Amino acid sequence: MLKQQAKPLTKQVPIDSGFGPRTTAQEVLGNQNLKGKIAIITGGYSGLGLEATRVLAEAGATVIVPARTREKAEAALKDLPNIELETLDLSDPQSINAFTQRFLASSRPLHILINAAGIMAVPLKRDSRGFESHFATNHLGHFQLTAGLWPALKQANGARVISMSSRGHRMSGIDFADPNYHHRDYDKWMAYGQSKTANALFAVELDKRGKADNVRAFAVHPGTIVTDLARHLSDEELKAMGALDERGQRRIMEYNHETKTIPEGAATIVWCAISEQLKGKGGVYCENVDIAEINPVNSPTPGVRPWAMDLKDAERLWTLSEELTGTTFDI
Template sequence: MAGTFGATSTTDDVLEGVNLSGKRILVTGVSAGLGVETARTLAAHGALVVGAARDLSKAKAATEQVRAQAAKEGGLELVQLDLASLASVRACVDALVSAGKPFDLVIANAGVMACPKSQTSDGFETQFGTNHLGHFVFVNRIASLLKPGARLVNLSSSGHRFADVDLDDPNFERTPYTEFGAYGRSKTANILFAVEFDRRHKANGVRATAVHPGVIQTELGRHLQPEVLQQLIDQINAANSAAGEPAFSWKTIPQGAATSVWAGVVAAAEKVGGLYCEDCHVAEITDADDSLRGVRAYALDPDHAKALWARSEEMVGERF
C-alpha cells in the first residue's frame, strides 16, 4: 500500500495487495467512464459498492463488468440519483439514511462538462447545479452515515483554473456565459467544498479531498466539438512546451480513476485531507498561467470555502 505512484499508474496498480472486504463505498456516476472503472476496481478488491446513476438502465448495462469481476466478498448495488434535481437527491438520501448502512468512503464522481447554457430543474446553472450543488446536498445529507475514519473524494479538474466561483452571480444572470467558465466555477467549487467539509468533520475522524483525474476520453466531453478539443490540446502542448514538460497524451480510464482510489483508500488521510491531488500525489499551489499542473490558491482558501458553503446553503434552502 505504500508504493510510489504517478500519472501512468492504474487503479489496479494502486490497489495491488489491498483487501477491501467489509468496506462499503458509494460512487456517483456509475453509468460510464471513470465511475464504472472506480466501482469495478473497488468491488474486485472486496468492497461492497453502492453505485448512483441518473439512468439505472444505462448503469445496469455499463456495470456488467463490475459484477462479473467482483470478489467473493464484494458486489454492486445501484441507486437512482439525478444530481440536477434536488428532489431526486433528497429522495435518494432518504432511502439510504432509512436503510442505515454506513459508508467507509464516498467518491463524488458524477458530473457534466462544458455544456450549452441551461438550468437544472431547480433553476440553477447546469454545471454549478449538477457538479457542485447536487453533491453538496447529497453528501451533507448522508454525512451521518460516514463512519469515523471515512473519507470523501470530490472529483474536480485542472479545469478549475478556468474560473473561480462567483458567489454574487452563480447562475450567470448578469455575467456572460461561457461553457468553460461555467465548468471552471463548478470544479473550483468541488475543491472548496472538500476544504470546508474536511474542516467541519476532521475532528470526528472523517476527511475530505479533491482530485484531478487527468485528461481522459469519456462521455464527459460529449459536448465538445472536435475543433474545440483540438484547440485545447494545442493550448496544453504550448503550455507544456513553455514549462519544459512532455507533449500532451491522453490518460486511459484506469489511469484516470487511479487518483480517486489512491486518495480514498491508499494515501494517509492526514496527508490528503483538505487538499487537492493529481497523478496520485498532493498537488502544489501555483498561479502560473503556463502550467496545467497544480492547484490555484483561490481553490484552497479556507475563508473562500466557508463563503461558498454559506452561499450554497442559501441557494438550496437548507443548512448543514
C-alpha cells in the first residue's frame, strides 16, 4: 500500500558530508579512538553487520554481538578484538527480554545500538504470535529490543540507534489494516518493503521521543550488496538483479551509486553511529554517507519516499508496535 499524500520531515536534507558512494566504513572512522564506547550490533557476525563490528571493535569499542546461530558467529568473530558474543532470537519475545535483562544487569551504558539483522523476501512464515516474519523480525523484534535497552541508552548521554532500512521501502508503505497478511494475499517483496518502511518510521518516532534524553536515531540504506541476506532468492531472481555472472556465480553488480562492496555498504552505518557531522541531528534517512533527499513516489532517482518519513504514520506505527509486542519505552 503506497501513500500518495504524506507530511514528511523538513529536516530530511543532504548536508554535503564530503563522503560519497565509494567511501568505506574505515574511511568514515578515520583515526577515531572508540575505547570506552559500548556497541550492540544485531546481525553483527555476517555481511554489513560484520564489517561494522570489525571497524568499531578495531577502533577500541566493546562490541556485543547477539546471535541466533552461535557457532556461525564464533567462527566469523574469532580474530576480532573487544568482542562479546551473546544469544538472541529476534523472532522470540522471551529471548529478547532475556538478552536485554542480562545487559542491563551489567550496569553499563550503551552508546551505539545498530539494528542490522534482518530477513529479505522469504516465503510466508509466522512467529509464535502469528506475526508475519519480515514485520516481526525486521521491525517488531528491534522495537522490543530497543525498548528493553532504553535505560542503558539514556545512561550513555549521547547514544545513537541505527535502524537498517533499504531502498526496498519504495515497494510498500504500512498496511495498518492488515500488517501481518491475515486477510490479503502474501507477496514476499511487499512484505519486505513494508518492514523497511517500518524501520525508517521507527527512526523518525524514536528520535522525536528520545532526543530529550540525548538519544538520537537514524535510518540507513546501505546500498545494494549481495550478501547472505539474499540467501532465499533464486538464481533467476539474482540474475535479473545483475547479481550472477556468466558462470552462475554471485558477484558484485556493476558499480554505480547504488551498488557497493561490503566495506562501502557499511560506511553509512558507521557514519550514523559515530560522526560528529550528525551531532544534534536525528530522525533522518541516510544513504551514500549523507542525509538523503525526499523524492516523489514515481521518481527514478535515489532518496527516501515520503511515506517512510510521514510523521503521523511514524506515531501510528509506534502505537501499533506497542500493542503488538506488549512493550512500552521508559521515556
